[in-house]
Amino acid sequence: MNLKKTLxxxxxxxxxxxxxxxxxxxxxxxxxxxxxxxxxxxxxxxSILEREAKMSTGMQNGVAIPHGKTDSVRSLVAAVGxxxxxxxxxxxxxxxxxxxxxxxxxxxRTGPHIQFLAEVSRLISQPAExxxxxxxxxxxxxxxILTGK
Amino acid sequence: xxxxTQTVTNAVQLAxxxxxxxxxxxxxxxxxxxxxxxxxxxxxxFAKVGGFLFQRFLRMPSVLGELASGMLIGPYALGGAIDLxxxxxxxxxxxxxxxxxxxxxxxxxxxxxxxxxxxxxxxLAAFLRYSVVGSMVGLGGxxxxxxxxxxxxxLWPGNGIxxxxxPAALFLGVISVATSVGITARILAEKKKMASPEGVTILxxxxxxxxxxxxxxxxVMGLAKVESSGEGVAWGAIGLIAVKxxxxxxxxxxxxxxxxxxxxGAIKQFRSREMMVATCFGLALLLAGLAEMAGLAMIIGAYIxxxxxxxxxxxxxxxxxxxxxxxxLVPIFFCVMGMMVDFSAMKPVLVFGSVYSLLAIIAKVxxxxxxxxxxxxxxxxxxxxxxxxxxxxxxxxxxxxxGLASGIIGQGIFGVAIMMTVVTTMLxxxxxxxxxxxxxxxxxxxxxxxxxIVSIDLELPSRDITEFLLNRFVRALQQEEFFVHxxxxxxxxxxxxxxxxxxxxxxxxxxxxxxxxxxxxxxxxMILLEELLxxxxxxxxxxxxxxxxxMGTDLVNGLFA
Numbered sequence: 001m002n003l004k005k006t007l008x009x010x011x012x013x014x015x016x017x018x019x020x021x022x023x024x025x026x027x028x029x030x031x032x033x034x035x036x037x038x039x040x041x042x043x044x045x046x047s048i049l050e051r052e053a054k055m056s057t058g059m060q061n062g063v064a065i066p067h068g069k070t071d072s073v074r075s076l077v078a079a080v081g082x083x084x085x086x087x088x089x090x091x092x093x094x095x096x097x098x099x100x101x102x103x104x105x106x107x108x109r110t111g112p113h114i115q116f117l118a119e120v121s122r123l124i125s126q127p128a129e130x131x132x133x134x135x136x137x138x139x140x141x142x143x144x145i146l147t148g149k
Numbered sequence: 150x151x152x153x154t155q156t157v158t159n160a161v162q163l164a165x166x167x168x169x170x171x172x173x174x175x176x177x178x179x180x181x182x183x184x185x186x187x188x189x190x191x192x193x194x195f196a197k198v199g200g201f202l203f204q205r206f207l208r209m210p211s212v213l214g215e216l217a218s219g220m221l222i223g224p225y226a227l228g229g230a231i232d233l234x235x236x237x238x239x240x241x242x243x244x245x246x247x248x249x250x251x252x253x254x255x256x257x258x259x260x261x262x263x264x265x266x267x268x269x270x271x272x273l274a275a276f277l278r279y280s281v282v283g284s285m286v287g288l289g290g291x292x293x294x295x296x297x298x299x300x301x302x303x304l305w306p307g308n309g310i311x312x313x314x315x316p317a318a319l320f321l322g323v324i325s326v327a328t329s330v331g332i333t334a335r336i337l338a339e340k341k342k343m344a345s346p347e348g349v350t351i352l353x354x355x356x357x358x359x360x361x362x363x364x365x366x367x368x369v370m371g372l373a374k375v376e377s378s379g380e381g382v383a384w385g386a387i388g389l390i391a392v393k394x395x396x397x398x399x400x401x402x403x404x405x406x407x408x409x410x411x412x413x414g415a416i417k418q419f420r421s422r423e424m425m426v427a428t429c430f431g432l433a434l435l436l437a438g439l440a441e442m443a444g445l446a447m448i449i450g451a452y453i454x455x456x457x458x459x460x461x462x463x464x465x466x467x468x469x470x471x472x473x474x475x476x477x478l479v480p481i482f483f484c485v486m487g488m489m490v491d492f493s494a495m496k497p498v499l500v501f502g503s504v505y506s507l508l509a510i511i512a513k514v515x516x517x518x519x520x521x522x523x524x525x526x527x528x529x530x531x532x533x534x535x536x537x538x539x540x541x542x543x544x545x546x547x548x549x550x551x552g553l554a555s556g557i558i559g560q561g562i563f564g565v566a567i568m569m570t571v572v573t574t575m576l577x578x579x580x581x582x583x584x585x586x587x588x589x590x591x592x593x594x595x596x597x598x599x600x601x602i603v604s605i606d607l608e609l610p611s612r613d614i615t616e617f618l619l620n621r622f623v624r625a626l627q628q629e630e631f632f633v634h635x636x637x638x639x640x641x642x643x644x645x646x647x648x649x650x651x652x653x654x655x656x657x658x659x660x661x662x663x664x665x666x667x668x669x670x671x672x673x674x675m676i677l678l679e680e681l682l683x684x685x686x687x688x689x690x691x692x693x694x695x696x697x698x699x700m701g702t703d704l705v706n707g708l709f710a
Contacts, residue, residue: 051682054682054685055678055682110627110628110629110630111628111629111630112629112630113629114625114629114672114675114676114679115629115630115647115672115676117675118671118672118674118675118676119671119672121671121675122668122671122672125671
């Protein structure tokens with residue numbers, strides 16, 4: 001799967017600042033609103049928090065994949081953010097999360113939504129790729145690592 | 150047009166003969182129908198019980214049980230000895246043919262349904278995607294089986310067949326071509342090898358085998374018709390027949406695929422599922438008839454119609470609705486095929502049959518194994534692929550039935566075909582299971598590229614909830630644009646494909662099992678996780694229901710007032 005088709009340079013951020021789980025999610029949604037990818041901030045936020053309430057999307061080795069489904073978006077919206085300081089995200093292994101992959105998809109529309117998450121996760125599951133992402137200094141560098149450009 | 154007129158004339162003649170037969174034996178059509186209904190009753194019950202016993206106690210495919218039942222109750226065994234008062238012999242020969250015209254008509258209908266559904270279930274997308282390895286393995290097996298089958302008939306002394314192009318020889322070639330992958334799929338699923346390189350190759354090869362087998366049959370039917378009419382066949386004419394057969398297949402399939410959505414779009418105007426399914430089935434019958442008129446076989450037309458509709462959204466609907474009629478009619482077909490085995494005619498060809506069966510085994514093991522070995526497999530892997538392609542089944546029996554009905558092959562050769570089907574179907578499971586002992590089937594230098602398969606097991610509290618979650622998972626995969634292909638095995642088994650991702654999922658009692666290459670496990674795990682979590686929504690919604698007790702009370706309240 002080609003990540004370039006879904007990720008755009010303006011939805012990849014190297015400098016997330018929030019230091020709580022709720023804060024990171026809100027910051028990423030706000031940045032998506034600012035980038036013009038999302039209109040209904042509240043609906044998107046609610047859908048992601050609803051999913052988090054079922055089970056935290058904090059995985060292992062500092063990776064979290066907050067995502068939600070809402071009809072306030074027409075097609076898959078994806079973003080990747082990095083917070084080098086690390087945020088407590090109730091992750092599986094208890095370690096703070098540094099890499100955040102967010103997707104918002106329409107409730108009924110078909111398309112490779114979870115597959116996108118899975119593909120990014122597969123890339124990040126390699127320690128070398130994670131190290132590269134955490135060493136990146138600019139948004140563009142992160143984008144390049146993810147899309148192989 | 151001439152051929153069409155001829156077909157109609159033949160049909161009229163047959164009907165007249167049947168009526169004449171009824172009149173001359175002093176019985177009216179009612180009596181004929183009464184005998185037919187009693188025969189069907191016996192066949193359905195024996196076929197179903199036989200199939201059940203074979204599956205349950207011998208762990209063999211039910212088709213073998215249905216065949217055995219047919220042999221037992223046929224005119225050459227018990228059926229010929231049972232004299233019913235007021236009705237006569239239960240099953241008797243009709244002009245050297247074991248089934249009456251009426252009974253054979255029903256068996257023919259069953260074979261059309263079988264091939265229509267086979268076409269519908271063909272995974273064209275996978276067929277195109279795995280075309281390189283699949284086509285090599287499929288074509289290798291096809292060519293070897295056809296040539297060895299044909300040559301076996303030609304070189305065997307004393308059977309009156311002395312030319313490669315003799316219709317009987319051609320039929321023996323084509324009968325040994327079609328692999329019945331259902332049996333292999335079941336074993337691969339049980340051994341958790343469906344997503345292995347061997348498993349993917351076998352299943353892709355079998356799709357090719359099916360399609361090319363049908364094309365080969367089309368060519369052979371064309372040749373046989375010319376040959377049996379006594380005209381000499383020049384190579385130019387053979388080429389013409391081949392072009393005509395392949396042309397019919399390619400043109401009709403292409404037209405079907407191009408217009409399938411328009412046709413189904415029009416059919417959907419009925420807004421009734423029964424109407425849509427019935428109309429599509431009607432179209433399949435029509436194309437079957439047209440194929441026969443074009444000098445091919447009816448099953449070819451039915452298969453093409455299925456193939457054309459396989460990519461429309463009506464396909465699952467048609468499959469679902471025809472399943473009931475399939476379950477009832479198809480066992481009748483296999484039972485009738487079993488009834489046609491004349492044991493006395495088989496005695497002289499027993500040795501020939503053994504050699505033919507042995508060659509049918511060698512043909513697939515070598516024919517599929519060598520291309521596999523040339524691609525990336527070692528000897529062990531190639532043997533597994535060859536053995537996986539070994540079992541012959543439904544199509545071999547249908548082709549043999551067509552040969553017998555059209556007089557191209559005799560009772561003896563027909564028996565030989567049945568023998569080969571039974572031998573290969575019975576031998577494949579134990580051999581295949583044994584072949585999967587030991588290590589990787591990939592060559593050492595390729596082993597690094599071989600995929601590690603991870604087995605993800607999820608045990609749930611009950612079988613019902615496992616089935617529910619499995620169905621939700623399948624739907625979620627389809628929404629993620631995966632091709633999910635249902636395999637007809639005892640336990641629900643699915644093959645999931647998309648681009649370079651291939652894995653299998655199956656239900657084992659209350660366990661959901663996913664066999665997935667390690668590199669692709671993220672996607673399988675994550676989609677399943679989402680579906681598992683969605684169960685909590687369902688639980689929440691049940692909590693919002695009135696109390697179950699109250700709902701139950703409302704339902705039965707007043708029943709005994």
